[in-house]
Amino acid sequence: ARMLYEVRVAANKGLGLFAKLPIPRGTRILAEKPLVALRSGQRPSDILGYAKKLDEKSREQLLGLSWHPGSGIKRLGRWSEALGWAVRNRRTKAIDATMKAASSSAAYELALFPVIARINHSCLPNAQANYHPLHRTFNVHATRDIPAGEEVSINYLPEVGQLQGQRVAKLEEGYGFTCNCPACDLSTNAGKEGEQSRKETRDSMKETRADMPARERQEWLREREIEALNLMLDMYRREDIVGREVASIYYHLARLQSSGDAFDDALTNARVGLRLEEDCLGADHPEYLVAL
Structure with a gap:
């Protein structure tokens, strides 16, 4: 199979x-598959032994990555110290991203995926990464056509649906960079329109939770929630x-509509x-197969 991607310099990233x-x-x-990983129950110090056993190519991959001690890293405790030693205290946002992403899987407590670690952030991404428990791999799927x-x-x-200020603060604290993607650039019309849309959606969701008339309360809330979810979509x-x-969100909306006898919708x-689940996970992923 032909390689679909290449790693090269990305402007300012x-x-x-x-x-x-x-x-x-x-x-x-x-x-x-992970370059180095800790499974549940293993000691953080075990990572040192794994790093020493890597072949020359894998060691070069590990040492080629760097390190950013953001809030996410601080929460990892001794693991961050061990892996920080292994990569000679260089700094990166990507190590944090791939370790925390993998920590949601049952197979690994924490893991490092060196190629995925090269994928940069965008608040308007064109791909998504998810762990495949059967293959024990972290898979990246295109969520739209990528030229x-x-x-x-x-x-x-x-x-x-967070606002620009919330996203920027979390990325700076946790990953050590300022996002300049189109959604965060409020100097453009597209950025301003997106931010306004998010504010309107947030306000609508707040109203849905706050206003609760006594009469026909359940039906009223269901309709308001459907309205808010459609606004978010x-x-x-x-x-x-x-x-x-x-x-x-589509699944939740479908459940609400079904409870109100709007079966076609x-x-x-x-x-x-x-369809979105298949795009993000692949047709062979167990969570997608369960959803069928």
């Missing part, structure tokens, strides 16, 4: 991952944001959610 060929939506761009030459990006933060569509978080939204 160090290195990045770029599409060598056009990559269709839903394509598995890469599947990577040749475009940088592959993932969102280091969970997509929950409209916002994501305008910004071309997709991913598993967005899929979960519920089926349509459930299918959209399922």
